[in-house]
Amino acid sequence: RLGNDFVPQDGWRMYHGMKIPGFPVHPHRGFETVTIVLKGLVDHSDSMGACGRYGHGDVQWMTAGAGMQHAEMFPLVNAERVNPLELFQIWLNLPAEDKFVRPHYKMLWKEDIPTLNLRDENGRSMEIIIVAGSVNGQKAVPPAPDSWAAKAENEVAIWLIKMQANSKWELPAVSGQASRSLYFHKGSEMTVSGEKISSYKAIDLRASQNVPIENGPDESHILLLQGRPIDEPVVQYGPFVMNTQSEIQQAMDDYRKTQFGGWPWSSPDQVHGRNRGRFARYADGKEELKD
Incomplete structure (x- = not known):
């Protein structure tokens, strides 16, 4: 049952999603995520129209920068057996001069x-x-x-x-x-x-x-x-990491007004099909196929 499938010794245990486990669409601004998947698969979709599936040793490096939305879902590709998942997600701060860079994501495939x-x-x-x-x-x-x-x-x-x-x-x-x-x-x-x-x-x-x-x-x-520490003030609130409280408030206001570009997908918890292999499709249309 969803919500009752965690290993007790894991350091952090939580996800959302009613049919597929994971984290449906949510925003970020002002920092980066580095997601290292040791076991299992993650389906990525974002507000730039990019998407992908990665896992089994792959790493996704995502710069939220000025603001983006994304979904991180954990597809249940094995219908008759368990679908284990083990990952680290590391949040890296950005200095003030880079907090409003253009959002970007890059795959570091296990093979590379x-x-x-x-x-x-x-x-x-x-x-x-x-x-x-x-x-x-x-x-x-x-x-x-x-x-x-x-x-x-x-x-x-x-x-x-x-x-x-x-x-x-x-x-x-x-x-x-x-x-x-x-x-x-x-x-x-x-x-x-x-x-x-x-x-x-x-x-x-x-x-x-x-x-x-x-x-x-x-x-x-x-x-x-x-x-090396960036050595600047840090204010974090939920999915936003900025330098001042007023910048946090601005991030929330901007998200309410613009949705950071909107959501181009049909579902807030987009997944890419049970039989799809590892791949990445970027905002510029470039596609990488690994399986």
Whole structure:
């Protein structure tokens, strides 16, 4: 039954939709979303007329900028078995000078996202999927063009790290101006800079220091988030992220007046058909087909 199908240990559990789970049409302004789908599929539709289906390791990078509407639905493509879904959605702020850029979305397909495979001194393996940033000379696919992450000096990094049981690795330092966090979301335990932590924990690190990580007896999965702070006031209200309260009020007024371009789809919870493969169709009519 919809609403009774969550795994209890997941960090956040909520969606809307009466027939298909997901998030029917809703607005955004002033920031970006980076949606990393580990399992399952997401159907995207937006107010620019763009749409797509992505999942199983794909990443969608969407710049809401001046304002857009979109729907994120989770299609039930398997009629006779479960339809698991696991994803991260990361909200990235935009600086004041870019909060009103033209909305844009870009697909980072699994096949194009670089993966770094390493082994420690004992031959135990680890894997780093580089969604943003670089590590050991390997660079991510470029993000959306107006992103804070598009400028290398902002040191934005999003990595999915998988460590074999009992493996060791030293997270390399970057400048002291960056903020850096680890979210240990799957596994049993690990030791970070000499401190033992259990899973479902997030920790902040000093980005200017190398950080030794020793994994415990089970395979572990970590999300690394890093970037230089924009260092501007932030006011967030629901789906809007601006610099002042008056800008939030303006966003709400603009949305009521314009609907950020309206909704060109026949349904607020648009899905793309059970048998459709992964694809992206952009506002300019360009289409990418992956399955």
